[in-house]
Amino acid sequence: MTESTEPLSPRARLAVTAGKAAAAVSRAAGRGSGSVIGGRVALKLDPDLLARLAGHLDVVLVSATNGKTTTTRLIAEALRAGGPVVSNALGANMPAGITSALAGGSEARYGVIEVDEKYLAGVARDVTPKVIALLNLSRDQLDRAAETRMLAEHWRTGLEGSTATIVANCDDPLVVWAASSSAHVVWVAAGQEWKDDAWSCPACGGVLQRPDDGFVCGECGFARPEPTWVLSGDHVLDPHGSAWPIHLQLPGRANKANAASSAAVAAVFGIAPQVALERMYAVAAVAGRYDVVSYQERELRLLLAKNPAGWLETFSLIDPPPTPVVLSVNARGADGTDTSWLWDVDYTRLAGHPIAVIGDRRLDLAVRLEVAGLEFTVHDTLQQAIGALPPGRIELIANYTAFQDVRRVVGN
Amino acid sequence: MTDTSLRVVWIYPDLLSTYGDQGNVLVVERRARRRGLKVDRIDVRSDQPIPTSGDIYLIGGGEDRPQRLAAERLRRDGGLQRSVNNGAIVFSVCAGYQILGHEFVNDLGNPEPGLGLLDVVSVRGEAERCVGDVLADVDPTLGLPELTGFENHQGVTHIGPGARPLATVRLGKGNGIGDGNEGAWADTVFGTYLHGPVLARNPLVADHLLKLALDVNALPPVDDRWYDALRAERIASAAQPA
Numbered sequence: 001m002t003e004s005t006e007p008l009s010p011r012a013r014l015a016v017t018a019g020k021a022a023a024a025v026s027r028a029a030g031r032g033s034g035s036v037i038g039g040r041v042a043l044k045l046d047p048d049l050l051a052r053l054a055g056h057l058d059v060v061l062v063s064a065t066n067g068k069t070t071t072t073r074l075i076a077e078a079l080r081a082g083g084p085v086v087s088n089a090l091g092a093n094m095p096a097g098i099t100s101a102l103a104g105g106s107e108a109r110y111g112v113i114e115v116d117e118k119y120l121a122g123v124a125r126d127v128t129p130k131v132i133a134l135l136n137l138s139r140d141q142l143d144r145a146a147e148t149r150m151l152a153e154h155w156r157t158g159l160e161g162s163t164a165t166i167v168a169n170c171d172d173p174l175v176v177w178a179a180s181s182s183a184h185v186v187w188v189a190a191g192q193e194w195k196d197d198a199w200s201c202p203a204c205g206g207v208l209q210r211p212d213d214g215f216v217c218g219e220c221g222f223a224r225p226e227p228t229w230v231l232s233g234d235h236v237l238d239p240h241g242s243a244w245p246i247h248l249q250l251p252g253r254a255n256k257a258n259a260a261s262s263a264a265v266a267a268v269f270g271i272a273p274q275v276a277l278e279r280m281y282a283v284a285a286v287a288g289r290y291d292v293v294s295y296q297e298r299e300l301r302l303l304l305a306k307n308p309a310g311w312l313e314t315f316s317l318i319d320p321p322p323t324p325v326v327l328s329v330n331a332r333g334a335d336g337t338d339t340s341w342l343w344d345v346d347y348t349r350l351a352g353h354p355i356a357v358i359g360d361r362r363l364d365l366a367v368r369l370e371v372a373g374l375e376f377t378v379h380d381t382l383q384q385a386i387g388a389l390p391p392g393r394i395e396l397i398a399n400y401t402a403f404q405d406v407r408r409v410v411g412n
Numbered sequence: 413m414t415d416t417s418l419r420v421v422w423i424y425p426d427l428l429s430t431y432g433d434q435g436n437v438l439v440v441e442r443r444a445r446r447r448g449l450k451v452d453r454i455d456v457r458s459d460q461p462i463p464t465s466g467d468i469y470l471i472g473g474g475e476d477r478p479q480r481l482a483a484e485r486l487r488r489d490g491g492l493q494r495s496v497n498n499g500a501i502v503f504s505v506c507a508g509y510q511i512l513g514h515e516f517v518n519d520l521g522n523p524e525p526g527l528g529l530l531d532v533v534s535v536r537g538e539a540e541r542c543v544g545d546v547l548a549d550v551d552p553t554l555g556l557p558e559l560t561g562f563e564n565h566q567g568v569t570h571i572g573p574g575a576r577p578l579a580t581v582r583l584g585k586g587n588g589i590g591d592g593n594e595g596a597w598a599d600t601v602f603g604t605y606l607h608g609p610v611l612a613r614n615p616l617v618a619d620h621l622l623k624l625a626l627d628v629n630a631l632p633p634v635d636d637r638w639y640d641a642l643r644a645e646r647i648a649s650a651a652q653p654a
Contacts, residue, residue: 142431143543143564147475199426199457205481207426207459218459337544338562340607343435363642367612370638371435371442 039100121158252317433472462491471508509603531574546584561606
């Protein structure tokens with residue numbers, strides 16, 4: 001462990017203590033884990049706290065539209081092979097939540113931090129990370145977020161001149177554009193199922209040609225870089241060409257991609273792929289996601305999907321028909337209040353599954369499914385929806401607050 | 413309508429399909445098929461020519477730079493202008509609506525010529541971005557029930573004498589210049605700021621486009637149960653203070 005640690009100033013120590021007290025009050029009041037409010041109080045008392053808390057850590061930042069909480073968890077598991085890790089494992093990914101998580105990490109060697117896309121550049125300036133992992137960028141909550149392409153532009157500008165090693169997905173044109181201003185990039189061929197936010201060249205606006213696995217702009221030559229790490233089916237190929245099997249409890253192609261990126265991050269810290277990948281097997285569920293719970297004599301698998309790219313990846317991992325599917329969509333603040341994105345999701349992929357629909361915006365989903373030509377039933381509650389489906393395995397797919405609602409109902 | 417199938421053209425999915433507006437195509441297609449019509453859906457990417465044989469053309473919303481690129485490519489192509497001159501129907505949303513006008517402000521902050529198919533001019537709004545649910549009464553000459561939708565735009569749009577407002581807002585900003593107007597239309601060309609997508613929230617507007625394309629006054633009824641339930645919910649929610 002590097003001994004560059006400066007003791008926290010009295011002001012910083014006061015801020016950490018005040019933050020912990022606020023978090024304890026928040027927890028006691030039943031308002032969640034308290035991690036965000038604690039960080040908010042602490043940051044107000046000492047705005048430089050984040051930088052100071054990270055000073056003694058080897059920091060990894062993880063950002064993306066989808067998969068950042070899971071990948072943060074996988075990287076944290078891998079790096080524990082090298083020493084203690086502090087992480088915002090519950091997904092509180094804005095500066096206050098990050099500050100609060102790091103405040104508990106005085107003994108740690110590594111800080112593995114999930115960062116909201118909008119805050120990446122600022123947090124990267126504050127904490128001087130060793131590695132920044134960039135997984136993917138696609139449309140998400142467009143009523144309150146920046147345009148997707150502008151986010152890529154912010155990343156690019158913000159990361160220019162960063163001393164960090166950028167571990168980036170070379171199959172996502174927006175990520176490639178964001179990362180390629182950096183001096184040191186490790187490209188990972190992690191794949192990209194959702195392509196509809198990247199038909200237009202991020203460099204010049206030309207139409208991207210997308211043969212098989214690649215992409216190239218016919219006008220300016222912007223193209224997919226050559227990867228040094230490759231996700232290939234159930235294996236990850238390392239820079240020496242060795243293939244390491246990926247065994248995960250987490251389902252789906254997207255999580256194999258997350259594991260491949262995580263192995264590349266671990267390698268930067270000298271942790272071998274086989275060691276990193278073995279440790280990732282321990283992850284069974286991430287903040288309730290992928291958990292299988294027993295409820296009303298059914299086995300309910302809880303799947304979170306917040307945007308079109310997330311739904312697409314989720315459809316590819318669910319059990320085939322006739323496994324029933326429950327869909328739940330809300331449009332509260334944290335979800336984005338515009339439900340138009342449902343129409344960018346190809347629900348015809350659910351043909352053959354019995355479908356039950358719940359959530360605040362079940363009528364939006366009903367019209368969407370009617371137009372997709374699917375059979376479905378609509379219910380006021382999860383209990384009613386489950387009761388209408390046969391016993392056995394059920395796949396439940398929900399967006400952000402709908403997912404939290406379901407977790408409360410099933411006691412997860 | 414040419415030969416035996418209805419030709420529905422979705423313009424530039426690579427640039428102008430960011431806010432779920434391809435739902436408008438899906439709704440038109442579904443409601444036509446439910447009436448027993450054959451439908452050809454034609455997606456035209458921005459490096460392909462716009463076919464002039466379409467019956468209904470749909471354009472959606474997009475981000476600022478793609479909007480400029482789309483306007484450049486549509487002006488150069490000329491196919492949409494020729495189609496409208498031949499009587500084709502165009503239904504446009506948000507960025508697409510602005511492109512149909514004479515001019516809008518592009519991502520570089522400069523005036524960008526549109527296609528001049530609607531007598532409107534769009535400029536950058538000085539007030540904060542218009543975001544939220546919209547409820548609006550449709551121009552009575554169209555004989556359609558109130559519009560429900562979701563707006564998300566910075567630009568504001570002025571209507572000239574050659575077009576009429578599509579609707580008057582009860583809730584929301586619409587064209588955003590303070591006179592309550594939302595969208596514009598003239599003859600067979602329509603523009604609106606509403607997403608939702610707007611034709612999923614307002615299926616009778618989709619039917620209106622179909623009637624114009626088929627040159628009929630009425631269509632066989634379809635099962636509108638879920639559309640009606642969604643409309644009732646959205647209209648009731650819009651009537652409540654937030």
